[in-house]
Amino acid sequence: MYTQALNTSDAEDRHVEDADRAAQFQVRIDAEDRIEPNDWMPAAYRKTLTRQISQHAHSEIVGMLPEGNWITRAPSLRRKAALLAKVQDECGHGLYLYAAAETLGASREELVDLMLAGKAKYSSIFNYPTLTWADIGVIGWLVDGAAIMNQIPLCRCSYGPYARAMIRVCKEESFHQRQGFEIMLTLARGSEEQKAMAQNALDRWWWPVLMMFGPPDKASQHSDNSTKWKIKRFSNDELRQKFVDATVPQAQFLGLTIPDPGMTQNEAGNWQYSTIDWNEFNAVLAGNGPCNRDRLAARRKAHEEGAWVREAALAYAAKRRNRQAAA
Amino acid sequence: MATPNIPLWEVFIRSRNGLAHKHVGSLHATDATLALQAARDIYTRRGEGLSIWVVPSNAITASDPAEKGMMFEPAESKIYRHPTFYDVPDEVGHM
Numbered sequence: 001m002y003t004q005a006l007n008t009s010d011a012e013d014r015h016v017e018d019a020d021r022a023a024q025f026q027v028r029i030d031a032e033d034r035i036e037p038n039d040w041m042p043a044a045y046r047k048t049l050t051r052q053i054s055q056h057a058h059s060e061i062v063g064m065l066p067e068g069n070w071i072t073r074a075p076s077l078r079r080k081a082a083l084l085a086k087v088q089d090e091c092g093h094g095l096y097l098y099a100a101a102e103t104l105g106a107s108r109e110e111l112v113d114l115m116l117a118g119k120a121k122y123s124s125i126f127n128y129p130t131l132t133w134a135d136i137g138v139i140g141w142l143v144d145g146a147a148i149m150n151q152i153p154l155c156r157c158s159y160g161p162y163a164r165a166m167i168r169v170c171k172e173e174s175f176h177q178r179q180g181f182e183i184m185l186t187l188a189r190g191s192e193e194q195k196a197m198a199q200n201a202l203d204r205w206w207w208p209v210l211m212m213f214g215p216p217d218k219a220s221q222h223s224d225n226s227t228k229w230k231i232k233r234f235s236n237d238e239l240r241q242k243f244v245d246a247t248v249p250q251a252q253f254l255g256l257t258i259p260d261p262g263m264t265q266n267e268a269g270n271w272q273y274s275t276i277d278w279n280e281f282n283a284v285l286a287g288n289g290p291c292n293r294d295r296l297a298a299r300r301k302a303h304e305e306g307a308w309v310r311e312a313a314l315a316y317a318a319k320r321r322n323r324q325a326a327a
Numbered sequence: 328m329a330t331p332n333i334p335l336w337e338v339f340i341r342s343r344n345g346l347a348h349k350h351v352g353s354l355h356a357t358d359a360t361l362a363l364q365a366a367r368d369i370y371t372r373r374g375e376g377l378s379i380w381v382v383p384s385n386a387i388t389a390s391d392p393a394e395k396g397m398m399f400e401p402a403e404s405k406i407y408r409h410p411t412f413y414d415v416p417d418e419v420g421h422m
Contacts, residue, residue, distance in 0.1 A: 038392045085372075092369050099353045102335070108355060109330040165352070172373075303330075313357035314331060320358065 029230050034160040037103040045229055046104050049159055051120075052231065053101040054111040059123035060094035061115075062295050066130040067139060075133060082179045083136065089176065093169045100161040116300050124281060125212050127289030134187055134194075134201035140180015142202075142209045142247065148173050149243045150213070153233040162231075181250070188254040195255075202251070203259045210273065211281040213240040219278075244271050335384040336362040338369075340376035348380050356381075 021040055028035065035041055064087050071087065074080035098108040114120040125143055130136060151173065154166040187198040214220060214236040226232040234242075248271045251258050262274040283289065333355040339348035351370050356362035362381040371379070390398055406412050415422050 036392065038389070040393075088368075088372065092372065095354065095369055096352055102353075107332055109332050113330055168352075310331065310333065310357075313361060314333065317357040 026228070029158050029228075032230075033158075034163065035158050036160045044225065048226065048229075049162065049231065050101055050104045050106050053097055053104070053162055053165075054106065054114075055121050055123075057094045057097035057101060057111070058115045058120055059126065060090045060097060062122045062126045062299060064090045064094075065295055065298055066126055066128070066291075067136060069130050070133060070136050073133070074136075079183070086140070086176050086179065089172050093172070096165040096168055097162075100159075100165040103161045112303070116296070116303055118287075118296060121285065122295075123212065124284040124289065125208055126295060127284050127292045128205070128208050129291050131204075132197050132201060134184070134197040135205070137180050137183030137187060137198065138201040138205045140176050140178075141184050141250070142180070142205055143212070144173055144176040144180060145247065146209050146212045146243050148177060149239050149246075153239075154231075156230075156233060158230040184254055184256070188256060198254070199256050202256050206259050207276065207280070208284075210240060210244070210276055211278075211284075213237075213243065215278065215281070216276075241270055244273055245269070333357055336366075336381045337384050337387060338362075338366045339380040339382070340366075340370060341378040342376055344377060348378065351375075353384060354381075 022042055025035075025040065025042060025045075035045075067083060067087050067090070071080060071083055074083050098111060101111060102108055111120070115122065130139070148170065151166050151170050155163055155170055157163045157166065184198055187194040217235045217237045220236060227235075248258065248263075248265075260274050263271055265271050284292070287293075334357065335353055336356055336359075337353050338351050340351050341348045354362065354365050354369055356365050359381060363379060366379045366381055370376070402408070
């Protein structure tokens with residue numbers, strides 16, 4: 001589902017690189033050529049992508065936690081089956097993305113260990129709690145909706161394995177958003193309490209969702225290389241605006257109110273939102289959101305409790321190999 | 328403690344009978360049986376295939392991108408290998 005503000009590129013790192021090769025590389029990028037794993041690439045391109053793709057993968061995996069919270073309490077078997085399928089998709093997305101990151105020369109185990117050690121980021125949005133069933137609706141509708149806005153352009157990213165993984169992810173993502181919207185629609189057409197629950201969830205998630213697109217363009221210093229390398233095709237603010245413009249009519253259809261009384265539509269038809277509280281965003285990224293510690297603790301617990309399975313599977317494979325060698 | 332590495336496999340899926348297996352991605356598994364099961368779960372959740380191949384990644388020999396020219400350029404100049412190189416008068420019809 002989710003890539004976000006983590007797509008910043010690394011600072012100039014080209015001191016010892018061959019200027020001719022770097023120039024040839026840029027010519028290929030400018031010609032919309034795709035870069036493949038064994039092609040020469042600048043070290044900073046490799047580093048930026050390894051970080052971006054692995055953080056995107058971590059986001060998919062951590063993203064299973066807030067939704068997994070409601071699987072046992074889904075209101076019907078239909079909802080439960082859909083939520084299970086969605087959470088399973090997120091796991092699959094994480095795995096496609098780890099595989100794409102590995103083509104750049106890092107191992108999945110090493111990337112996962114960095115995340116468990118708290119040294120790699122994941123999307124800030126998963127550090128918010130899912131307090132009611134309506135939160136599952138909002139996550140599908142808005143969090144996945146925002147992720148789709150971010151991810152569609154990534155299908156044309158200059159790095160082949162990442163672009164191919166994103167094409168697969170985007171195909172599956174559309175089901176996620178629709179199931180979320182359907183949950184919201186059911187609640188919005190339900191009892192007064194259900195409608196209030198839907199509104200409350202929208203009130204809590206709206207601003208964190210807008211933050212998913214990352215810092216405003218004037219404050220983000222790192223996008224230049226990512227844009228030049230065609231990893232990033234639209235700026236944070238451009239994508240955020242597209243998302244807001246697409247979402248306002250959907251909220252109106254649901255009969256829900258976006259918690260931004262100052263919002264106005266300009267002559268061009270764009271909805272202008274109020275200032276985002278970037279202090280909150282920075283605090284969550286720094287580890288002080290409502291659920292940061294819980295999320296990391298849950299991932300560590302799952303990893304540690306799965307250690308015996310990994311060991312047993314490796315031991316079994318080794319035993320079979322030895323038997324075959326002896327026979 | 329660092330997590331031990333688990334071998335990498337490449338996954339190929341045949342989408343319908345009659346079509347060739349196509350590379351769809353990779354995964355980690357300790358042996359071929361688990362690799363097939365994981366491929367089923369990761370790459371065929373929506374009826375994408377009727378047959379799966381898994382191949383240990385290290386069993387694949389790939390051409391070197393740096394030698395792309397030497398490998399593929401000789402074919403580029405041989406335009407007489409394509410049917411459009413030959414003129415057939417319109418009166419002859421489809422050939």
